[in-house]
Amino acid sequence: MSLVDPILECESLVKTYKGPWSKGKRRNVDALHDVSLQVRAGATLGIVGESGSGKSTLGRLLINLETPTSGSVRFRGRELRGGGRREALEMRKQLQIVFQDPYESLNPRLRVGDALTEALEIQTRMTRRERRAKALDFLARVGLSAEDFAKFPHQFSGGQRQRVCIARALIVDPALVVCDEAVSALDVSIQASILELLGELQRDLGLTYVFISHDLGVIKNIADDVVVMQSGRVVERGTVNQIFASPQTDYTRELLDAAPIVDPHSTRYR
Template sequence: MAKRELLKVEGLKQYFPIKGGMLGRTVNHVKAVDDISFEVYEGETVSIVGESGCGKSTTGRAILRLEEPTEGKVTFNNVELTSISKRDMRRQRKDLQIIFQDPYASINPRQTVSDILNEAMTIQNSVPPKKRRQRIIELLETVGLNEYQADRYPHEFSGGQRQRIGIARALAVDPKLIICDEAVSALDVSIQAQVLNLLEELQDEFNLTYLFISHDLGVVRHISDRVIVMYLGKIVEIGDTNSIFENPKHPYTNALLSAIPVPDPLHVNTHIGLKGDVPSPIDPPMGCRFHTRCPFAQAKCSVDEPLLAVHDGMTDGHKAACHFVKEIEQGEIKPKDYSTEIMIG
């Protein structure tokens, strides 16, 4: 049975204006997200990964219209979000929720947990007023908290407990899609595992769909069905989790995966060191945006932008934006200025 497409992003761009001069005119733009397209199917977890500044969090915010997209189309549950009014968008947010990165900053410290959860239900009118207290207790039990904690304030909770409150707030309106924006990166490793397990349990129980934004590849491998790799506002590779981790095709994806630490003192890990810094999103390079740091770059890479496409030997749905996938894999193009460090332990 074919999966139902829940979210479709087409040609999404998010440019932020840079003001300058005495009159404060727009002199340039930060091209945070620059023409990306992908789909998310019902019941799956799609992760977006990449270095800081690659545009992954901005993508999540643009989908929700927390930042108005510069260009492109976002279709959710057969409704084109980018063409509806702000009032209609507010109604759609019942089905589209977000869990923020910082469990300290994303919760109002002046509200009790009960107030926080009640506010979400009041705004969306998702539960009758008389039943909201019972619903709050159910939500707390669902995320592993207790009834007596409903009337406590956020400062009385640990970071992991606050993130559970954030998850309960997202669940309060019975959403279909939850965007997890670095939802576990601010937590201790042991607490991360608990929250990730909770997210998986909730997905099974409520048939949730996740767009999981993270820089932690270990977490992504654990939770994802499919993975999107972004670099400087562009998607450079997309595929199912096994394809990305076991058979990566883009040089940038290979470099990212080589940086995953392995907790084994006898393991010999070849770390691919990339030259230089990430270029500025204000003035990104012509052609392939990765060519300034890519050890396999050829003259064509600095002129022609590669399309995100299926190449020989790639499974269905696995795509990479590289001109020379086949040549690199077969060793026809040798790396140049290639810094390789052998790291033990």
């Protein structure tokens, strides 16, 4: 994998969750084991693996939503943890996340416009008029209209709600966005439009993505570099072309073989 100009890097990340007590001993759960990786500025790093491989845990650690048991995460050369309150707030603004379920991600009692301006009120010193203007601008950027500003989440389709979540993540002008299974809860036709939108926003705003998915087809279409995870470990890494054309591990080959084929006649025999 080309590691020129990394914007985010982690080294020897370990995450252990405390498990239940059994026969006088606590059975801890090791979610991540010695994970190290780098994310190139302006690129998309795809993190792929089966359920339980540690993908989402890694994503939360990368933006400081959770604390690693050991290891370090650096954003633009600075440790995520440590420093003063002002530095922590600025770091939080620079690192955002889009979750899998758009309905669970939005407060059902909060109008969409309020959800967007709330983020600006917390993270910026903009006036109320400026916050409203920027919220309307980002609604337009994600393909929604000014009329949607006053609506509640239940008035939108799943794809529209995810567009709202994307607008909320991007409205504070982050440098890096983690997309944690951001399209897996949507219909296939809607997935394509959301992926296209994310690509357009990346080009327009100069964003860096960490895209987490179990869907190899999604990763192939959006990622520049790929990390393959199994049981909390990185088992393979490379460019998207290297991973899909010439996988080096049995596990990666099994993932590729398990992926559904749209047109079997146009795909190599497995």
